[in-house]
Amino acid sequence: AQSVAQPEDQVNVAEGNPLTVKCTYSVSGNPYLFWYVQYPNRGLQFLLKYITGDNLVKGSYGFEAEFNKSQTSFHLKKPSALVSDSALYFCAVRDIRLGNKFYFGSGTKLNVKP
Amino acid sequence: AAGVIQSPRHLIKEKRETATLKCYPIPRHDTVYWYQQGPGQDPQFLISFYEKMQSDKGSIPDRFSAQQFSDYHSELNMSSLELGDSALYFCASSLVIGDRGFGTGELFFGEGSRLTVL
Numbered sequence: 001a002q003s004v005a006q007p008e009d010q011v012n013v014a015e016g017n018p019l020t021v022k023c024t025y026s027v028s029g030n031p032y033l034f035w036y037v038q039y040p041n042r043g044l045q046f047l048l049k050y051i052t053g054d055n056l057v058k059g060s061y062g063f064e065a066e067f068n069k070s071q072t073s074f075h076l077k078k079p080s081a082l083v084s085d086s087a088l089y090f091c092a093v094r095d096i097r098l099g100n101k102f103y104f105g106s107g108t109k110l111n112v113k114p
Numbered sequence: 115a116a117g118v119i120q121s122p123r124h125l126i127k128e129k130r131e132t133a134t135l136k137c138y139p140i141p142r143h144d145t146v147y148w149y150q151q152g153p154g155q156d157p158q159f160l161i162s163f164y165e166k167m168q169s170d171k172g173s174i175p176d177r178f179s180a181q182q183f184s185d186y187h188s189e190l191n192m193s194s195l196e197l198g199d200s201a202l203y204f205c206a207s208s209l210v211i212g213d214r215g216f217g218t219g220e221l222f223f224g225e226g227s228r229l230t231v232l
Contacts, residue, residue, distance in 0.1 A: 043224055
């Protein structure tokens with residue numbers, strides 16, 4: 001079964017501090033992993049992805065994520081949070097062996113306080 | 115760069131009415147996905163199309179149907195609307211990846227159509 005888990009409904013962090021939003025996956029074979037951000041009443045914006053290669057991938061707005069195969073994780077990180085980073089973050093996995101299905105996690109609300 | 119276009123952006127309907135949402139994918143994208151996102155919920159997959167054929171089906175009610183046309187735009191038709199159908203409906207497009215295509219993997223989302231059923 002394919003699944004993506006985001007164990008935290010909400011993450012609170014002070015501006016300037018590092019942030020981590022967690023994601024774990026369970027998928028057979030090599031996963032295609034993604035992070036999206038959603039601002040209120042807006043569509044989902046692509047942040048970054050892991051397909052193959054270096055485990056640390058860099059994306060938009062200073063975000064990065066680390067793929068850890070042994071822990072089946074793909075945590076989103078940023079060294080220094082901004083208030084404007086406050087939004088809903090979704091982890092997703094795509095399985096090319098099953099008709100290109102695309103699964104989202106339940107989302108994590110990031111609150112960055114000044 | 116061209117993005118995914120959805121129309122209408124907002125729609126208000128009464129119970130038991132019908133509604134049609136339209137999606138225009140990014141040019142040359144061969145896959146279209148429809149998602150429903152209720153208040154405070156994650157996007158729920160409804161249905162997808164690859165090269166104008168239905169490729170996968172998720173939690174789409176029998177009252178809903180969708181199709182992809184020869185110009186690759188897609189329409190989601192919703193009938194006998196219920197209060198619980200009030201949600202944000204997203205369309206996304208992509209190039210298929212793997213043996214059948216050369217996509218880069220990510221889905222590109224439109225801004226969504228907000229349906230309110232009164």
